[in-house]
Amino acid sequence: MAPLNSYDEWSRLREVVVGSAENYTSHERELSFDLFHHDNLVRSEWYYPRLTAPGSDDRPAGDGAGGAGGAVGAGGAVGRTGQSPIKQRYVDELTEDIEGIAATLRSLGVKVLRPLPLDKATVEVRTPAWSAAVVPPLNLRDNTLVLGDEIVETPPMIRSRYFETQLLTPVFAEYFASGARWTVMPRPLMTDASFDPSYADSSAGGPTEPVRNPRSSPYDVGFEMMFDGAQCLRLGRDVVVNVSTANHALAVDWLERHFEGRFRFHRVHRLSDSHIDSMVLALRPGTLLVRNEQVAELLPEPLRTWDLIVPPVPEVNNFPQYEDDDLILTSKYIDLNVLSVDEETVLVNAACPELIRTLERARFTVVPVVHRHRRLFGGGFHCFTLDTVRDGGPEDYLG
Template sequence: MQLNSYDEWSKLKEVVVGTAINYAAHDRELSFDLFFHDNLKVRSEWYYPRLSTAAVSAQDGERVRHRIKQRYLDELNEDVEGIVDTLRTLNVTVHRPMTLDPSTAEVRTLAWSAAVVPPLNVRDIALVAGDEVIETPPMLRSRYFETQFLKPIFASYFKEGARWSAMPRPLMTDGSFDRSYVLSTTGGPTEPIPHPKTHCYDVGLEMMWDGAQCLRLGRDLVVNIANENHAMACDWLERHLEGRFRIHRASKLSDSHIDSMVIALAPGRLLVRSRAVADYLPKEMRNWDMIVAPEPAKNNFPIYDDDDLLLSSLYIDVNVLSVASDVVLVNDACPELARILEQNRFQVIPVRHRHRRIFGGGFHCFTLDTVREGGPEDYLS
């Protein structure tokens, strides 16, 4: 079938679901600490363990490996397969990336090396804009070549007529990163972000941006911009898509990804973390119906050990996946969210996903929809 995905809600026909096979650890280094800044800050939340600085921080630019407990990985793999099975029962064709070979220990470039992670959160590494798949320039060094795991899928769509492009890959030296968001955020990170080291391949700030920073609304794209790296990538996107899509910039709606802040469920209908989200959206969207997600409850989440590294926010379960404009996959650990959506006339399909905070993604993160029935409609005029 030909690539065709313009929005977040029309009937889903084909989707890529990520894989966590051979996911072993997180590497704490500069790009990791910058990206997960908002969730690595020392907190007093009732279930958020304080990190031990000596145990997990990266000192003097060195990588520090934080291993993931095997039981979490085993349960994650069970839950991912459950997502796949659910989608197939809904007559959705599911594509899977190539799996990470355990012998592929790290990626090395001109300027750095990093451990490789498997293609789990596939929403981040590509943007599907209508009949085009765009590989995005990652913000984490460990994900630099992650789109390679999806190459057979993208090649298949290309053979059927899809456009296929890649945004320029950054060198990603320490000097490539705009740290202004981190330095200006109240509370600061768990450990101070070190001053960037100079490198012979420094070229200044570079474009870095994930597909999950984009909300797709037919011919309109709402793009979250929190720093200069994002802004440069959005400049490229505007020029590349000129005449086909309209780009709307949302300034600092979140530190990076938009899909735990706001999800478009149907034309004129949004699921939001709070009503304050409206202030960041294009003015044409501010009168849309906003369904406010309930505050997370303590028993929505597993209880973790003090040495477990948690990467996603308390509101990760806003990260739902629409199978149609009235059908939504929701974490079965969140009955409060399911009730609110049902009260708003959505059919809720509960699916298990336990360790979304450990692995930094919900249903929307784990999926990349490649074929939906919708087209380039104008929902904002």
């Protein structure tokens, strides 16, 4: 393995970690999950009621400090209230598509690393304050932020993912042995009182049941830092960060103090609910891929002069049709979540001919890759990968 070095989103990619969907069985509908996915649960083709546990005084399942009910058996979702099972055929097809992503990257000369797979017997996350069903290390971009020669494990936003980065320990340890810095941000207690619900409360519409029903806990400490690496757009020595809640703001306070003198952080406010990488991506210095031109108006002033690539609105027939009990977790713009291999080469979902043609007209080499169920699993190529070695350095692109 080469020494850890990743400052931007576009310079030549040398090493990358690709996620795993092994033993993905369900989503758990509880407070942290619904707050995190609020925008897309609201704006999907259907409205999703919260799941209420029988005999739980009509409160949504999973909001209590002790979790939602009995532990999950080794077979998966059965035995725990508040879960939305995922059909096995979707998981099988997702696994096939992920292997295709990894094979494509290898064919382009990129070294591909993988996390430990989630063991089938590991079905629950439990802390002193709560318990939740566990999910595999699929969307690796979320709980880790790589800035230059430093790995930062970020404080999770969804309870099910609390210990997810432990499945990346062998990868991180090897980079550490090669000289990388390795930091873990403070871990939140994540009681109901830890979450700032202001974004969900102020956004249009809402699920058919209340998104929050907070319960007190002996571990309540008020708002805590919670933050995903996918809220960051890395531009050499500058990092653009989406901040939508007090949880995000606390985390950026920490990042600014920790990286003082090494990186400059630029806050944009409520560009999205959390992640930035289906709103704006930097494909090379001077060029942004954006959802619409209005996105640029919210970015730091130096970025407003960059060239904008605005693809057509995605077609409905670009996506599989799902059944009423299949939980949709992303907007139809998820395929803007592309991955750059270098300043000229971009991995794009093969199901998006409009996006492919738009990028080709901008003189990019597009590598189409199959990814069918991105709306069910909440991620595209950028989400599923963690770039650990790129050629770029701490250049000043913003002046």
